[in-house]
Amino acid sequence: MKKMSIGFVAIIAIIFTLAGCGNKKPDYTASTAESALNANKDIEGKTVQFKVNKVVPNSAFGYNLETGKHLNFVSYENPKVNKGETVTVKVKKASSSVGSWVISYTNLKKD
Template sequence: MKKVTKIIAIISTIFCLTVIISACGQKKADYSAKTAESALNSGKDIEGKTVKFKVQKLEPNSAFGYNLETGKHLNFVSNDNPKVGEGDTVIVKVKKTTSTMGSYIITYSNLSKQ
């Protein structure tokens, strides 16, 4: 009986350590696409903050460069190929936000694919 209890304790410890280690590797964002858009609509400045979103549409030849579209009016743009596709979830750091024709044009850095 002691051996069974010891084995269960070891397995439980390994499981807990695995969960803790995998949680430490996850990046936490300041905003989701929805909360970032709400913040912008209410006049808040999100420059320097991180946003986690799912790429709904990729426009590689937009007037602003590579455009990752998400939300109702969010356009995350870069001159560099982000090497992601539609459906990918990413976290970016917001560099600058402008409003053009009812949409937000957001330049970013530090893109990481989740």
């Protein structure tokens, strides 16, 4: 009986560990990412979760996902997302251009 109890506890511990692995919290939201960028912090390699406010497919930077006050997540590949969807991306590079942030990204995931 004691061995069964130990085995049961071990299985429960493994289940909780595996469940936690799939729910990684993003490093930033649109608001906190914009604040960090405005404070000259480096967010390259970090994840950002945001709601897409506008999709501009033919911008000068390719497909532009607008969010926040001055955030533009850009890619030359079609991200296949729509206005109103929430996504998480990994920041590749962020640069300031004409008062806005232009951010290239990888690993787009719909939430």
